Structure formats: structure tokens, C-alpha cells
Amino acid sequence: MFNKRTKIKALLSSEQTDYEATVMGWVRTFRNNQFIALNDGSTNSNLQVVATLGDLDEAILKRITTGACIKAVGQVIPSLGKGQKVELKASSIEILGDSDAEKFPLQPKKHSLEFLREIAHLRFRTNTFGAVFRVRHSLAFAIHEFFNKRGFLYLHTPIITASDAEGAGEMFKVTTLPLDGTAPKNDNGSINFKDDFFGRSTNLTVSGQLEGELAAMAFSDIYTFGPTFRAENSNTARHLAEFWMIEPEVAFADLEDNMDLAEDFIKYIIAYALEHNREDLEFLAQRLEEEEKQKPQNERAEMGLMEKLDFVVNNNFERVTYTEAIEILKESNHNKKKKFQYLVEGWGIDLQSEHERYLVEKHFKKPVILTNYPKEIKAFYMRQNDDGKTVAAMDILAPGIGEIVGGSQREERLDKLTQRMEEMHIPAEELDWYLDTRRFGACPHAGFGLGFERLVLFVTGMTNIRDVIPFPRFPKSASF
RNA sequence: UCCUCCUUAGCUCAGUUGGUUAGAGCAUCUGACUGUUAAUCAGAGGGUCGUCUGUUCAAAUCAGACAGGGGGAGCCA
Numbered sequence: 001m002f003n004k005r006t007k008i009k010a011l012l013s014s015e016q017t018d019y020e021a022t023v024m025g026w027v028r029t030f031r032n033n034q035f036i037a038l039n040d041g042s043t044n045s046n047l048q049v050v051a052t053l054g055d056l057d058e059a060i061l062k063r064i065t066t067g068a069c070i071k072a073v074g075q076v077i078p079s080l081g082k083g084q085k086v087e088l089k090a091s092s093i094e095i096l097g098d099s100d101a102e103k104f105p106l107q108p109k110k111h112s113l114e115f116l117r118e119i120a121h122l123r124f125r126t127n128t129f130g131a132v133f134r135v136r137h138s139l140a141f142a143i144h145e146f147f148n149k150r151g152f153l154y155l156h157t158p159i160i161t162a163s164d165a166e167g168a169g170e171m172f173k174v175t176t177l178p179l180d181g182t183a184p185k186n187d188n189g190s191i192n193f194k195d196d197f198f199g200r201s202t203n204l205t206v207s208g209q210l211e212g213e214l215a216a217m218a219f220s221d222i223y224t225f226g227p228t229f230r231a232e233n234s235n236t237a238r239h240l241a242e243f244w245m246i247e248p249e250v251a252f253a254d255l256e257d258n259m260d261l262a263e264d265f266i267k268y269i270i271a272y273a274l275e276h277n278r279e280d281l282e283f284l285a286q287r288l289e290e291e292e293k294q295k296p297q298n299e300r301a302e303m304g305l306m307e308k309l310d311f312v313v314n315n316n317f318e319r320v321t322y323t324e325a326i327e328i329l330k331e332s333n334h335n336k337k338k339k340f341q342y343l344v345e346g347w348g349i350d351l352q353s354e355h356e357r358y359l360v361e362k363h364f365k366k367p368v369i370l371t372n373y374p375k376e377i378k379a380f381y382m383r384q385n386d387d388g389k390t391v392a393a394m395d396i397l398a399p400g401i402g403e404i405v406g407g408s409q410r411e412e413r414l415d416k417l418t419q420r421m422e423e424m425h426i427p428a429e430e431l432d433w434y435l436d437t438r439r440f441g442a443c444p445h446a447g448f449g450l451g452f453e454r455l456v457l458f459v460t461g462m463t464n465i466r467d468v469i470p471f472p473r474f475p476k477s478a479s480f
Numbered sequence: 481u482c483c484u485c486c487u488u489a490g491c492u493c494a495g496u497u498g499g500u501u502a503g504a505g506c507a508u509c510u511g512a513c514u515g516u517u518a519a520u521c522a523g524a525g526g527g528u529c530g531u532c533u534g535u536u537c538a539a540a541u542c543a544g545a546c547a548g549g550g551g552g553a554g555c556c557a
Contacts, residue, residue: 032516046517053514066507081515102490107507108518111491114549169556207557232555233481245557341553353553406557451557464550475481476548 005071009042015085017078023047023088024071024096026125029108030064035081036090038072041124044131044283048079048087060093066108067099067125113467120471121480128287131280132468135273136456142272143225143246143452146265152221152248157208159227162200163430168379170231171203172241204229209247209449210381210434213410216249216445217437223248225452233475237464238402240453242473249447255383255392255409258446259369262396262405263317266367266455271313273459274306281306281459288461301400302365305461308399317367317396320359323347325370328363329355350377353402360397368397380424382408383444384416394448401458407448414438 006021025040025047034053037046049072051061064070074090081087105119106126116123123129144154160174176197177183184192193201208224215222228245248261273281285305292300303311320328329335329344329351342352351370360368372390375382382391396405411417417438421428428435456468466472471480 029518031519032514034514035516035519037517048517050515079515081517083517102508105490107491109491109506110518115491118549228557230556234555235481236553236555237551239556243557403557449557454557 007042008038008040008045008047011047011076011088012043012045012084012086017076017086019076020073021076021088022071022073023049025069027064027066027068027070027099029066033061036064036070036072038070039125039130041130044127044134044280045084048081048084049074049093050087050089051093052089056090056093060095063095063098064093065099065101065104067101067104067106068095069097069099070094071096113464117466117472124470127283129467131277131283132456132460132462133470134280135277135284135460136468138273138277139269139456139459140225140452142269143265145272146268147221147223147248150221152223153215153219155208155212155215155219155222155224157205157211157224157226159205160198160202161205162198162202163210168206168230170233171206172229172231174202174204206230207245207247207449209249209447210431212247212249212447213434213445214437216251216447217441217443220251221248235475237466238454238457240465240469240472240474243465243469244452246450246452247447249445251443251445253409253446254444255371255394255446258407258409258448259317259319259371259394262394262407262448262450263369265450266396266405267313269455270309270459274309274313281309284460284462308461309459312367315366317369318364319369319371321371322351322373322390325351325355325359329358332358332363334358334362348374348376356397356402360399360402365399367399370395370397375420378408380420380426381410381417383411384420392446398454398458400463401454404454404458405448405450407446409444409446412438412442412444414442 004022005024008023008025011021011023023038023040025038028037028039028046030036034051036049036051038049039046049070051064071094072088072090073092074088076086077089079085079087106122111126113128116126116129124133147154175193177191177193177195184195186192191201193199196202205228207228208226212222212224224245224247226244227242229242230239231241232239234241248265250257250261253261288305301308326344326347326349329340330346332344334340335344340352340354340358342349342354344355359370360366371392371394372385373393373395374389375384375391378391378393382393384391392409394405394407395403398404411420414435418428418435421431453465453468457463457465460468462468466474
């Protein structure tokens with residue numbers, strides 16, 4: 001009966017003593033032939049299991065190696081040593097799974113994140129990744145809680161999609177046709193998808209937004225939270241080929257409502273993690289602090305992780321228009337001294353990473369919501385402002401991460417929308433179903449997309465997006 | 481995809497102007513110790529120097545190509 005076991009988190013947090021308990025978990029270290037640091041993933045802390053000399057079989061002791069899985073039964077007692085309040089004095093230890101210490105790659109020492117990424121199937125058993133993925137779990141749970149409390153409907157949008165006109169990025173093809181060159185072709189040499197599984201060309205989704213808008217035109221408030229795929233050849237610490245995206249879509253909402261929602265949302269999620277994952281976050285904060293010490297003084301972050309998260313929860317995001325941002329950048333000493341690689345000369349340019357970082361990290365020193373971008377650099381579905389030049393778009397920029405949210409009020413006016421699609425060469429016939437929302441009972445609405453992994457990066461203080469998703473997919477890599 | 485740096489033991493790294501048998505710490509193994517906190521102490525084993533090609537009497541060291549990784553950029557979330 002495995003359910004009789006006590007989870008280490010519960011055992012440690014109760015601080016109750018003098019009762020018998022059964023624990024199971026994986027050995028982190030075995031010191032002095034006597035002290036087992038046992039972890040079962042329920043918490044970052046290990047339980048000290050004491051194997052008293054003479055009480056246990058020598059042959060069993062030999063098999064208690066780093067990585068081995070064991071079951072221990074014994075009395076929970078106040079710890080005789082320092083460093084923990086309670087410990088388990090084992091009366092019996094059973095090896096559930098041996099681990100050959102000569103071959104097990106994790107050692108009781110510091111490993112580089114790059115090395116651990118190569119053994120992503122085992123890195124869950126480290127302090128850092130244990131903390132990261134417990135925080136990730138909490139954030140995911142908090143997202144559902146936030147929207148559920150506000151009456152949003154969780155909409156499952158398709159993962160296989162027929163539309164390839166969204167312009168969000170390169171897509172992965174989905175097909176059952178043979179790849180050996182024998183697939184049927186049209187007269188012009190292109191592949192004929194008539195006999196493909198779906199009878200047409202299909203791809204993995206790059207965004208659930210358009211489908212989300214359809215549902216918002218019935219349920220008022222919806223959100224999606226699911227995997228998203230981009231076949232872009234992006235080799236950065238901020239991009240994945242497979243990532244999870246949250247996309248709320250709200251009827252009867254304008255850009256300001258949208259900004260309010262996004263800001264409330266981010267603060268709620270972070271506050272939830274601060275409340276429920278204190279221990280893990282403090283561990284990650286300490287890890288980050290040690291890493292920062294390696295850097296030269298001028299490159300270090302001004303705030304520690306906990307301080308940063310508290311700050312974000314308790315302060316308003318700075319809201320500035322694109323036009324104001326350009327003025328700030330143009331007039332900045334940084335620009336005048338030509339310290340930007342791309343100098344800011346005038347209105348209409350797309351902001352470079354260095355410009356966004358300057359605004360967030362140097363000028364405002366807090367999250368920034370940039371609004372009303374030139375229409376030329378934004379997507380077709382964004383609502384055109386009365387000035388004829390800008391659209392009701394908003395991007396939220398976070399310190400250290402850059403763009404974390406991209407959203408807009410949507411263009412609900414059919415004539416304006418189709419006109420813009422024409423200008424941007426987006427085939428209207430393929431998106432006829434989408435245009436139906438504008439034909440039958442259109443209303444002002446808005447929404448945004450938030451990259452889940454970027455949020456996890458921000459909250460955990462990790463710096464590479466490949467370290468906050470269990471099994472990352474990126475160019476030239478799809479292991480596990 | 482572009483720029484740049486890196487690749488030496490299981491891990492993290494040294495390795496002199498190219499020169500004989502390539503080193504350290506940690507891990508592992510053997511033994512000791514038995515209230516330890518990444519335990520400690522003693523000893524041992526462990527390497528096709530990323531791959532290929534070239535230069536040279538001689539290459540871990542120099543050059544080129546390729547592969548993988550880091551940092552930055554673009555695309556974006």
C-alpha cells in the first residue's frame with residue numbers, strides 16, 4: 001500500500017515528532033555511512049533519514065547511492081544535529097530502485113545548466129530544476145484560477161490548423177503524405193493535398209487568437225492556454241519552437257481595458273507564486289545572487305529576485321505611447337552619445353531590443369506598456385486609430401526579458417479590416433470564417449498573447465528559456 | 481540566419497614560444513571514521529585533447545571545413 005507514505009513536504013512542515021512514518025524518495029547524498037538526504041520532489045528541502053549503525057543490513061547500506069530510490073520506515077524525532085528540525089530514524093530501509101553511482105551523471109556538486117540541459121530527463125532531480133518546475137506548475141494553476149474567478153471560459157483551440165494566413169511566423173507542416181518524393185503533385189509542380197488526411201494543407205498552430213475571437217463573440221470572455229509552434233530559425237535564450245501561450249480575448253473591451261487586464265493578470269500570477277512557492281523562490285533568488293556575483297559590478301541587476309517580484313506586484317506598470325517612447329529615446333543621452341547600435345532618428349522605426357531594454361531597465365526601471373504603434377509594423381487585425389497612422393496595439397516589456405505580452409484592440413469594422421488585409425496581401429477567402437464575426441454582431445473587443453515560458457523566466461530569474469520548459473524544442477534539437 | 485567566443489577525465493577547468501609519459505579540484509572505487517550538512521582523511525583507477533583535412537621532423541597547441549555549445553543580433557511570445 002504505497003499511499004501510506006508521508007510526503008516529505010508534509011512531514012517537514014508539520015514539525016510534529018514521535019510518530020512512525022513511511023517515506024519514499026530519491027537519495028541526494030549519503031554522508032558518513034549514516035545520513036541520507038532524501039528528496040521526493042514535494043519540496044526543495046531534503047529529509048534527513050538516519051541509518052543507525054548496526055540496525056541495518058550492510059548489503060542494503062552499500063546500495064544507498066546518489067540517485068537510488070528508497071523506502072524508509074522509522075520514527076520521526078527532533079533532529080540531534082543542526083540544519084534541520086526533524087529527522088527520520090530509520091528502523092528499516094528498502095531499496096526500490098538501485099542507481100549505479102559510477103554511471104549516474106548527477107553528482108552531489110554544482111553542475112552547469114548547459115550540462116543539465118543535455119540530461120533533461122534527469123535534471124528534475126536537482127534543486128534548481130525542482131524549484132523551477134514547481135514554480136511553473138503554480139503559475140499554470142494560478143492562470144486558470146485568475147480567469148476562472150473572473151468568469152472567463154477556458155477555450156481549447158485547435159493544434160492542427162488549416163489557416164496559414166495569420167502571419168505570426170513560419171509554420172510546421174502536418175501531413176500524412178509520403179515524404180519520399182512520391183506525393184501527388186498538381187500540374188504546376190506543387191503538392192496536391194487532395195488525398196492528404198484532411199484533404200488540404202495543414203499546419204501546427206502559431207496562435208489560437210483568431211479562433212479565440214470567434215468564441216469571445218459568444219461567451220464574452222475567453223482564454224486559451226495551450227501549446228504553440230513556430231518553425232522560425234530562432235537561436236536565442238528567449239525563443240522556443242514549441243511553447244505555451246495564454247491568449248485571453250474579451251468582448252466589449254478597448255485598449256485600456258486590455259492593459260488593465262494584462263497588468264492585473266501578471267500581478268495576480270506573481271503574487272500567487274510569492275504566496276505558495278516562497279521556499280522555491282528564495283532558493284532561486286539565492287542561486288541568482290551567486291550567479292550575479294560572477295558578473296562585473298556594472299552588469300549586475302539592481303534588485304534581487306524577491307525584491308523584483310515584490311516590486312512588480314506593488315507598483316503600476318508605466319504606460320507610454322510609441323510616439324512618447326520614441327521622443328524619450330531620441331532625447332536620451334544614450335542616443336545623443338551614439339551608444340545605441342541603431343540610433344533613434346525618428347518616428348516609424350521598429351524598436352530594437354536595445355531600445356526596449358533602455359526604456360525598461362534604464363529609464364523607467366519597471367515594466368512598461370507601450371501602446372499605439374505605427375500600423376506598418378503591426379498585424380492586420382489591430383484596430384486602426386483615428387489618426388490614420390497608428391493602431392491600438394500594446395506590448396508589455398519586462399526587465400531582463402523584453403516583450404512578454406503582445407496584444408491589441410481588434411479591428412471590429414469589416415470595411416477597415418478587409419481594406420487592411422488587402423494592403424497587407426492577406427487572402428480574405430481563407431479567413432472568411434473569421435470575417436463572419438465582423439458581419440454578424442460585431443463588437444469592440446480586445447485581447448493579448450502571453451508567452452508562458454517568458455513569464456516563468458521572469459518569475460524564476462532563470463536566463464535561458466530552454467531551462468524553464470521540461471523538454472525544450474529548438475532548431476536542431478528535439479531530444480526526449 | 482548573422483556576429484563573436486568556446487569544445488582537454490563523469491563534471492568544472494589548467495596546459496608556457498608547437499617538443500618526450502597531458503595535470504588539478506570535485507565525482508567514482510577501496511579502506512578508515514560514525515552526529516554528518518556538497519562530511520572528512522588516506523590510497524587507486526579513469527583521456528582517440530569535438531570530428532575530418534592540412535602545415536610540420538614533431539600538433540591538445542598553427543590553418544581550414546564541419547558538428548555541438550555559450551553570449552549578442554534578427555524574427556517574435
